[in-house]
Amino acid sequence: MQQKNILLINLGSPISLDINHVRTFLKEFLSDDLVIDLPKILQQIILRSFILPFRPTKTKKAYEKIWKSGSPLIKNTIEIAKALQLKTGWNIDIAMRYQEPSIKNAILNLKKKQASEVIILPLYPHHAMSTTLSTELVVKKIVNEFYPELHIALIKPFYDHPKYISAISNSIKPYLNDKVEKLVFSYHGLPERHIKKSDVSGKHCLQNTNCCEIECEPSQHCYRSNVSKTSMLTAKELNLDDSQWMISFQSRVSIIDPKWLKPFTDKELIRLPKEGVKNIAILCPSFVADCLETLEEINIRARKSFLDSGGESFIFIPCLNNDENFIELLRNLIVNI
Numbered sequence: 001m002q003q004k005n006i007l008l009i010n011l012g013s014p015i016s017l018d019i020n021h022v023r024t025f026l027k028e029f030l031s032d033d034l035v036i037d038l039p040k041i042l043q044q045i046i047l048r049s050f051i052l053p054f055r056p057t058k059t060k061k062a063y064e065k066i067w068k069s070g071s072p073l074i075k076n077t078i079e080i081a082k083a084l085q086l087k088t089g090w091n092i093d094i095a096m097r098y099q100e101p102s103i104k105n106a107i108l109n110l111k112k113k114q115a116s117e118v119i120i121l122p123l124y125p126h127h128a129m130s131t132t133l134s135t136e137l138v139v140k141k142i143v144n145e146f147y148p149e150l151h152i153a154l155i156k157p158f159y160d161h162p163k164y165i166s167a168i169s170n171s172i173k174p175y176l177n178d179k180v181e182k183l184v185f186s187y188h189g190l191p192e193r194h195i196k197k198s199d200v201s202g203k204h205c206l207q208n209t210n211c212c213e214i215e216c217e218p219s220q221h222c223y224r225s226n227v228s229k230t231s232m233l234t235a236k237e238l239n240l241d242d243s244q245w246m247i248s249f250q251s252r253v254s255i256i257d258p259k260w261l262k263p264f265t266d267k268e269l270i271r272l273p274k275e276g277v278k279n280i281a282i283l284c285p286s287f288v289a290d291c292l293e294t295l296e297e298i299n300i301r302a303r304k305s306f307l308d309s310g311g312e313s314f315i316f317i318p319c320l321n322n323d324e325n326f327i328e329l330l331r332n333l334i335v336n337i
Contacts, residue, residue, distance in 0.1 A: 004090040005118040006334060007106050008081055009135055010289060012096030013071040017063055023056040029098045034134040036256055037197065050255055059292075066295040074101075076289035076321050077123065083322040084330050097135050104142050110150060117151035119334055123288050126159045126226035128190060129198050155333050159226040160233060163332055167325035168230070168285055169237040175281050175317050176238070182246060182272065183238075184282040185231045186265045186298060189249035191257040195224050224261060230285055250284070250302075251293050269302055273310035280306065283317035288326065290319045 014025040030036055030051060036043045066072055077094050085092040095106040110118055120139055124131040136154060143150050158164045172183070192206060198221055199205040205222050219225035227247065235245045250265040272280065282302070284294045299316040306314050320326035 004088075004334065005110060005115045006084070006090050006092045007103075007110075007118050007120050008077065008084075008092065008094045008330075009103065009120065009122045009139070010073060010077045010094070010096055011124075011131065011291075012098035012100075013073045013292065014059075014063065015071075015100050017060060017067055019056055019060055022060045022063070023052060025099050026056055026059065027052060032098075032130070032134055034137075035130045037129070037194070038256075046255065051253075062292060062296045065300055066292065071291075072295055073289055073291035076291070076319070079322040080123070080289060080327070080330075083324075083327045087327055088331055088334075090334075097131075097138065103139060104146065107139075107142050107147050107150065111147040115150065117153065119153045119155065119337060121155045121330065121333065122157075124286075125157055125164060125230065125288065126187075126223050126286055127157050127198065127221045128223040129194055130190065132157055133198075153337050155337055157226065158329065158333060159230045161329060161333070163325070163329040165230070165233045165237055167320055167323060167329055168234050168283075170325055171320055171323060172234070172238060172281070172283065172317055175315050179279050179313060180281045180315065181244075181277050182280045183235070183240060183244060184265070184268070184280055185227070185234070185245065185247045186250050186282055186284050186302075187227045187247065187261075187286040188284075188293060189252040189260045189264070190223055192259045192261060193257060195222060195261070198222060227286065234285075250297060265298075265302060266305060269306040269311070270309045273306065273312075278310060278312040280311065280313070281315035281317055284319065288320050290321060294319055 012025065012029070014021040027047065030047050031043070033040070033043070036046065038046070074096070081092040081094045084090070093106050093109065095101050095103040097103070122132055122135045139152065139154070143152055176183070195205045200217060200221060205211055205224070211219070231245065231247050246268070248263045248265040248268045249261040252260040252264065254260070282298060284298060287294055303314045303316065
């Protein structure tokens with residue numbers, strides 16, 4: 001195969017469990033103007049007065065429950081890179097949008113090797129200003145500053161790619177049985193204003209109850225529409241009827257904005273047992289690598305909440321990680337760019 005340089009980018013995590021490293025990660029992440037998209041002075045007041053004095057300790061305790069010789073997100077991303085390199089023989093490197101290994105160092109390594117081009121593959125299946133746009137802008141900024149001669153090709157989100165839907169569906173099948181009453185697609189939440197700001201038309205997203213079902217340019221770039229499409233295509237692939245699956249949103253930070261995408265995963269997992277749904281399977285398709293939000297928030301905290309509310313069985317379906325079908329999707333995306 002023709003030799004290629006590939007850079008896989010994921011979101012990032014603290015480099016260790018040291019409280020200072022956790023605080024540094026949160027400070028960098030939440031100072032991104034596309035994450036907390038408020039006037040800078042207001043953003044920093046909220047961050048320094050209401051988040052950084054308290055959240056690092058809470059976040060550290062959460063990481064301690066899943067941290068095994070390193071960050072799960074980074075370790076799983078490395079495994080994805082290894083599997084893709086083994087399959088293709090290409091030069092595969094990884095970087096994190098925040099903290100280490102950094103995008104800057106990845107670009108400088110390419111400069112050191114005198115590479116002429118690189119294919120950038122952000123590991124975010126769905127469009128969102130806080131992930132895909134933020135990563136695209138910082139990559140271009142770093143390349144322009146440190147290695148402007150480098151040609152970059154950026155792969156777009158793959159939320160409805162047939163091989164992505166097939167990979168998710170195949171990962172779900174072993175966990176479904178006659179006992180499972182509901183399959184829950186839990187996606188990372190976003191403030192509603194992010195959805196509206198990402199609307200290229202300025203007059204489509206969140207304007208009516210079925211806006212996500214309308215095929216148009218705004219919906220193609222809308223996170224809420226993207227995750228709806230992923231879920232519907234997967235449910236169809238699994239031959240599930242509408243009563244057998246649902247979408248919810250996790251990981252909201254209400255102090256930033258009270259209006260987040262609904263329904264909320266934590267609230268739904270309390271409600272479902274009370275309404276007779278006591279056996280569920282749950283997955284988090286907005287993440288391709290297991291991380292804090294899947295391993296701790298869902299498989300530990302959400303599990304306890306559901307069972308404490310009267311649920312009987314809670315099946316956690318892992319992320320795709322280095323699943324061979326997912327690796328084949330990545331290979332396909334790269335060769336067809």
